[in-house]
Amino acid sequence: MTSKTTLQRRAESTTADKHDGADTRAYSLRLYVAGQTPKSIAAFANLKRLCEEYMPGRYKLEVIDLLENPQLAAGDQIFALPTLVRKLPAPLKRIIGNLSDTQKFLVGMDLKSEG
Amino acid sequence: MAKRSVPKDGRLAKVPSGISGLDEITGGGLPKGRPTLICGGPGCGKSLMGIEFLLRGALDHDEPGVLMTFEETRDDIRKNVASLGFDLDQLIRRKKIAIDHVKIDRQEIDENGEYNLEGLFIRLSYAIRQIGAKRVMLDTIESLFSGLSNQGILRSEVRRLFYWLKEQGMTTVITGERGDGTLTRQGLEEYVSDCVILLDHRIYNQISTRRLRVVKYRGSTHGTNEYPFLIDEHGISVLPITSIALNHKASAERVSSGIARLDVMLGGKGFYRGSSVLVTGTAGTGKSSIAAHFAAAACNRGERCLYFAFEESQSQIVRNMASIGLDLSGHIKSGWLHFFTARPSLHGLEMHLAVMHKRIEQFKPRAIVVDPISNFASAGEERDVHTMLIRLVDFLKTHQITVLFTNLTSGSAARERTDMGISSVMDTWILLRDIEIGGERNRGIYVLKSRGTAHSNQIREFVISQRGIDLLNVYVGPEGVLTGSARLAQEAREGEERSRREEETARKEAQLDEKRRALQAEIRAQKARFAADEATIMREIGVEQTREKTLHKLRGELGRSRQADTAAPTANGNSPRRSKL
Numbered sequence: 001m002t003s004k005t006t007l008q009r010r011a012e013s014t015t016a017d018k019h020d021g022a023d024t025r026a027y028s029l030r031l032y033v034a035g036q037t038p039k040s041i042a043a044f045a046n047l048k049r050l051c052e053e054y055m056p057g058r059y060k061l062e063v064i065d066l067l068e069n070p071q072l073a074a075g076d077q078i079f080a081l082p083t084l085v086r087k088l089p090a091p092l093k094r095i096i097g098n099l100s101d102t103q104k105f106l107v108g109m110d111l112k113s114e115g
Numbered sequence: 116m117a118k119r120s121v122p123k124d125g126r127l128a129k130v131p132s133g134i135s136g137l138d139e140i141t142g143g144g145l146p147k148g149r150p151t152l153i154c155g156g157p158g159c160g161k162s163l164m165g166i167e168f169l170l171r172g173a174l175d176h177d178e179p180g181v182l183m184t185f186e187e188t189r190d191d192i193r194k195n196v197a198s199l200g201f202d203l204d205q206l207i208r209r210k211k212i213a214i215d216h217v218k219i220d221r222q223e224i225d226e227n228g229e230y231n232l233e234g235l236f237i238r239l240s241y242a243i244r245q246i247g248a249k250r251v252m253l254d255t256i257e258s259l260f261s262g263l264s265n266q267g268i269l270r271s272e273v274r275r276l277f278y279w280l281k282e283q284g285m286t287t288v289i290t291g292e293r294g295d296g297t298l299t300r301q302g303l304e305e306y307v308s309d310c311v312i313l314l315d316h317r318i319y320n321q322i323s324t325r326r327l328r329v330v331k332y333r334g335s336t337h338g339t340n341e342y343p344f345l346i347d348e349h350g351i352s353v354l355p356i357t358s359i360a361l362n363h364k365a366s367a368e369r370v371s372s373g374i375a376r377l378d379v380m381l382g383g384k385g386f387y388r389g390s391s392v393l394v395t396g397t398a399g400t401g402k403s404s405i406a407a408h409f410a411a412a413a414c415n416r417g418e419r420c421l422y423f424a425f426e427e428s429q430s431q432i433v434r435n436m437a438s439i440g441l442d443l444s445g446h447i448k449s450g451w452l453h454f455f456t457a458r459p460s461l462h463g464l465e466m467h468l469a470v471m472h473k474r475i476e477q478f479k480p481r482a483i484v485v486d487p488i489s490n491f492a493s494a495g496e497e498r499d500v501h502t503m504l505i506r507l508v509d510f511l512k513t514h515q516i517t518v519l520f521t522n523l524t525s526g527s528a529a530r531e532r533t534d535m536g537i538s539s540v541m542d543t544w545i546l547l548r549d550i551e552i553g554g555e556r557n558r559g560i561y562v563l564k565s566r567g568t569a570h571s572n573q574i575r576e577f578v579i580s581q582r583g584i585d586l587l588n589v590y591v592g593p594e595g596v597l598t599g600s601a602r603l604a605q606e607a608r609e610g611e612e613r614s615r616r617e618e619e620t621a622r623k624e625a626q627l628d629e630k631r632r633a634l635q636a637e638i639r640a641q642k643a644r645f646a647a648d649e650a651t652i653m654r655e656i657g658v659e660q661t662r663e664k665t666l667h668k669l670r671g672e673l674g675r676s677r678q679a680d681t682a683a684p685t686a687n688g689n690s691p692r693r694s695k696l
Contacts, residue, residue, distance in 0.1 A: 034233045043228075066234065070241035077218050078234040080263070096263075097228035108225035 027059035028088035032078050035067045039098055043082035046099035054111050127334040130286050133171020134164065136353030140329060140338040146309045148284040150277050154291040154298045155314030160325060160346050165252040165288040167350045170201050172250045173211035180250035181213045181242040185258035189214045199350050213242040219262030226265060232272040236279060243283065251285040257292060257300050270303055277307040309333040324463030327353055343465030354469045370517055373412030376586035382568035386543055389515040391508045393538060395522040396547030400558050401579050402521035406484045407436045408584060409519045411443060413482035414451035421480040422454045423471060425490050429454040440583045453478050459490040464503045472510060482517045489523040501537060508540050542566040547577060550598045557599035560586060
């Protein structure tokens with residue numbers, strides 16, 4: 001259903017090279033973007049960096065370009081872009097924005113408690 | 116891509132909203148290809164209006180519509196429109212309507228850095244393409260503001276969304292909750308919309324009335340008043356009822372009041388068709404009975420009659436009229452007579468007017484009864500009641516519908532004032548009043564005014580019996596106007612007197628006869644006496660003559676015997692006798 005975009009291929013080609021012993025949960029992430037806008041590219045770059053740093057080797061990242069697959073927007077309740085959806089581990093989480101705030105990202109992903 | 120919506124003559128193009136009455140106020144509908152804001156407080160009907168706009172467009176104007184809802188789910192909406200008689204699922208299957216529910220749950224959303232609302236644009240654009248939509252409804256956009264915290268981004272994105280929809284040529288309806296002192300909470304939508312419609316749900320004297328006002332309409336004139344609107348099983352109807360001018364035609368045709376004697380009082384033929392008749396009176400003077408006779412007369416002519424009863428139920432009226440010998444149930448069964456009953460406190464005045472308009476347009480009667488209008492005073496100010504009646508009468512006149520209002524009056528001074536207020540609207544004013552004489556209360560009726568007829572100036576006694584209504588002449592004499600048993604007593608007294616006079620006359624006639632007979636007897640007696648006298652006298656005369664003859668004869672013989680000179684005896688023998696003596 002999802003055609004592979006440039007961003008997607010780049011995501012898959014990356015391999016994990018860091019490991020964090022404490023958290024062993026597998027992450028299933030989906031990044032929704034619309035075309036290769038500066039915001040999309042910034043969001044993707046930020047996400048890639050954060051994943052590699054905090055969940056190396058145990059994340060699966062899927063990038064969906066809604067310009068190519070607009071029918072997917074309603075199903076996942078996407079209204080803002082870019083949106084990162086954490087499908088796993090439950091519960092479902094959404095982070096909207098270009099992920100420029102690392103601390104907020106870590107709290108949002110339950111990688112770090114808020115204090 | 117952009118479809119500019121300016122017709123050839125340069126004026127703004129409009130699309131019919133499909134909501135009855137709204138298109139008249141806006142001069143044709145909503146601005147084509149532009150956003151319209153419908154705003155108001157909670158429960159004012161804005162979502163319903165928007166949805167009806169979409170559904171009517173899809174069904175009646177071949178303009179499919181996309182509904183993007185931020186609050187209600189598709190299931191909620193399906194149920195809502197089912198109550199108006201629309202089958203949403205079928206419309207979705209036929210690609211007439213597309214629904215996209217945007218769920219914004221603050222609990223599961225984190226904001227992290229820059230973002231935009233391109234996701235909404237993509238969803239809308241996808242839905243529009245899927246069904247070839249011409250109309251879009253966003254209900255309500257401000258949910259974004261409560262779900263997300265970056266107001267700066269939201270404001271600029273919402274503005275961008277409006278421009279984008281315009282570019283797509285979508286006729287859009289946006290709903291917005293009313294804010295504090297502003298039309299919407301964000302104070303944003305009203306500036307980016309080309310047309311703003313404000314809905315209001317006001318409570319006055321514990322009675323609610325829904326009203327609508329077109330606040331702005333860029334590039335177009337529009338009705339600026341507040342118009343009442345109605346939500347019922349057929350959706351929304353707006354009533355632009357203040358714009359009627361005084362140019363209705365006056366009919367010369369007359370219709371019966373249903374009471375023969377009253378027709379006589381009204382110049383012999385009853386009311387004019389299309390005229391307004393007011394029947395006022397204190398409690399129990401028979402206003403409703405007159406109204407029912409009027410209704411029955413219309414039905415008997417084969418005209419539909421609509422009876423608005425604001426005090427009694429249909430069955431109560433039918434029963435009561437049956438007790439005075441008027442059968443309404445037959446007319447109801449045959450469909451000529453239709454009752455509409457409601458408590459005046461059920462709605463505000465405007466709403467009553469709206470409901471009445473609607474019923475009249477549905478039933479198309481030629482005669483209506485409003486019984487009574489006095490109760491409307493409880494639903495509004497006197498001035499408002501006056502205005503409402505003027506509107507109603509104007510509306511009825513343009514449709515040539517004869518109307519009979521009844522009005523309950525109480526005291527004397529207050530009654531005159533109230534009546535004067537509304538009577539100027541009425542063509543005919545019939546007054547029923549109590550006449551209290553000799554410890555009883557009777558009803559008097561008279562025609563106070565009747566435009567264009569030579570009506571009677573007489574008071575008639577108004578009698579309601581098991582046989583119906585009867586108008587009687589009242590007794591007018593040196594003792595004033597008498598009615599009821601006083602009239603009967605007076606009539607009895609008069610009767611007595613009359614018979615006494617008759618006896619007297621008869622006695623006198625008899626006397627005269629007697630005298631005549633006596634006189635004739637006298638005459639006969641006199642005649643008899645005269646005849647007797649005459650006979651006697653004639654006899655005496657005969658005797659005398661005989662004696663004379665005898666004497667003459669004796670004298671002759673005596674002369675001859677004394678040998679007196681011979682005087683030749685003459686035949687009559689007179690001259691010799693005279694000369695000798």
